[in-house]
Amino acid sequence: MKDTLAGILFVIIGSIFLFISKSYKIGTTAAMGPGYFPMLIAILLIIFGVVIFIKSLYGHSK
Amino acid sequence: MKKIISFLVFIFFSLNTVVHANPDTSLIVGYGPGGTDTLFRVFAKDTTEHGGLKLTVENRAGANGVLAIKSYLQKQSFDNEVLGVTGGQTLFEAITNPENNFIEEFKFIGPVLKSPLALAVSSNGSIKSLEDLFDKSKPRRVVNIAVGGEFHRALATLIAKHSHHDVRAVMYKGGADANVALKGGHVDAQVDVYGWFIQQEGIKILGVAQKTPLESAPSLDPYIPNINAVNFWSIAVSKKVQNTQKIEQAIRQSYVKNNRTQYWNKLGYQIDDNLNSDYVQRVVIPEYNRWKKILVDDSNKKK
């Protein structure tokens, strides 16, 4: 249960940051804009949040 | 148990008194300690020792100096507080973020310290002379210039415009950081003020960004026509402040009394003390317009 909620929390936090970072210039690798890195991390956070969420459900049904 | 509480209360109050133990004038500086703030500290020390007015530096770092300026200007009364301003804050912050244009809200009350920007390389770097940078017959190469602030970046942008090489400004958090990168060979050159560079070892100043050359530093004018990038530091108060006589007296006394002009010159700074309260109108605003034209309007033209 704890992990399920934690997963959801991470997805929420990640989504908020992802949404806001889209409003900044992303730029290219050679000239990373202010939005590049936060977007990257936010996406990773969302992915991990989803994984944690799924893992917690799977653990339960065991 | 009671002992502990009284102990903590004692600490709390003694900290309180120490923090609030400065009834005299505060010189608000918009930077953290080290770097730009050092200049203001020397200034404050001078004024305290020789000018008879106790000036204490209060750091209010934030947003490249803007936070300090804003918090100062928003006050109701301006007793006991003056502001330390720099060219970088007033000019370049205003250009990059027009909502942070405070130029018209000050008047300068202290002498203005000036030092031109300069371009320096490491003594054992791959760039040895201005020719290496600007001679069009040299093969095109990558050039990374370390800069520690927006004003420095502006000069680097100008250099990029006039050089055929692939020149980019690499931003650092301050001159010290940028200098480490230079000495480590991670960048090819650095821009900072002349006065700062002559205190450093192991570097060679290629040129200064003004028409008149300085000791061991030729002018960049042959390569960048009409170049004039001079940073300044001064004490300012809000335009609303009526009586600034006392402070102006004290500051003037501090550097006249022991010939500070020579001291500053040796360090690579000039003092412009031809101050009427129209210094802002006379000098700063035209500078602002000039740079705005160079940076903003020109880049718009390119589009």
Added chain:
Amino acid sequence: MDILNNIVSGFSVAVSVTNLLWCFIGVTMGTLVGVLPALGPLAAVSILLPIVFNIADPVTGIIFLAGVYYGTQYGGSTTAILLNIPGEISSTVTTIDGNQMARKGRAGAALSIAAMSSFFAGTVATIIIALLSQPLSKTAFFFGAAEYGALMLLGLFAAVSLNHGSMLKGIAMVFVGILLGLVGSDVNSGVVRFTLGIQELTDGIPFAILAMGLFGLGEIVYLLFHERKDNKIITTVDNLYPTKKEMKESLMPTLRGTFLGSILGLLPGGGAIMSSFASYAVEKKISKKPEEFGRGAVAGVAGPEAANNAGAQTSFIPMLSLGIPTTPTIAIILAVLIIQGIQPGTTVISKHPDLFWGLIASMWIGNFMLLLLNLPLVGLWVSILKISWKILYPIIILICLTGAYYINKSWFDVLLLFPFALLGYIFKRLDCQPASLIMGFVLGALFEEHVRRALIISRGDWLIFLNKPISLAFIVVTCILLIIGISYRKKNQEDNTKILKN
């Protein structure tokens, strides 16, 4: 031998009555301020700065400031162990096992071990400074953007290992920390990010607010909703000083921590910060009983404490010999030197030998004074834990609120405590450790700054991280740690299921 002469003359400078006195005042005030959460070395040095200008002799002034600086390291561990609130960044790691030790009744042992390993590290680091400052000072130059980027990456992985629960949650917490660390203005572009238009956030979320909110207040909120069975944080206090076993267990971690801290302290920006949790990560990986970490492992206190003290001392080297400040606090001390007319640089040792060697000797004396100060005080500190939480927690809240205000004289900072307190509560309920978040916070912005810079310099070529030897070395170490971490976790899972089944 030249160095011996210098050390002797250094001691003769340091042992003057004035210098001893100011050294003592410095370390005492430093410890006191360090004990208070929110006020770390930067605040301490800034607050006490005016005093320095009234001291005529620059050598005395520097001895005083240096004392304040490493004194706060000692004080910071005290709050970390007792109250689970990091006094400043480098004490964050001490909260993990230090506080756990306290809850098991080993508070006295934890405090003593922290003091002793700090003393050992301080002493050794002083010797290192004395012998190797010239060659070591050049270290800072080898680190460019790519090298720092790779180092930060390594640090972020070390941060994950601060988590003693699920590795996935640990990584996620680091990401949350990084994102929070990105709030504020961006060095490279000047754009202000994630501040939602709030002016006060333009320079980011102050570390102290995040720490006090997440750790201190979050815990208190938790306790408000979940009544404790007993009235105190701990009910029993076993003997105040460490057992022989505990002393033995802290020996090697102290040595390793000292080594790590001494090296990392030389690096500008992030070096000294990283030393404490790099040490934690190393100890956890090397330990024969890694499951103890997070539950009161002695090594988890001894190593990091040694590391951060060693780092604090060696961070003087680049400042004195090259004029490069490695942390903001050192930058203040540098500014003070410059104002006093002393230009740090390669000539400072020859031009002002009394300053350099006097400072080094006084560092040793200062560390010794701190040991003498702190060990007897252990009893006093521990008795704080015996206070009924009904009284103690309001005091903590008061101290946090006051500290928050004093950082920038801003009410906004105080207000900001509350959302983080709430967040801290939520994380605690969900079994997520704030320590990893904090490390992500501290390192995240630095990581981005260096990676971006490296890519500007290389014009977009990612291979720069593999082309530069130091950077490559860090990346290789990161991969090795990652592999060890995964295989250890697999093994642990098997062991755990076996234990559960039994």
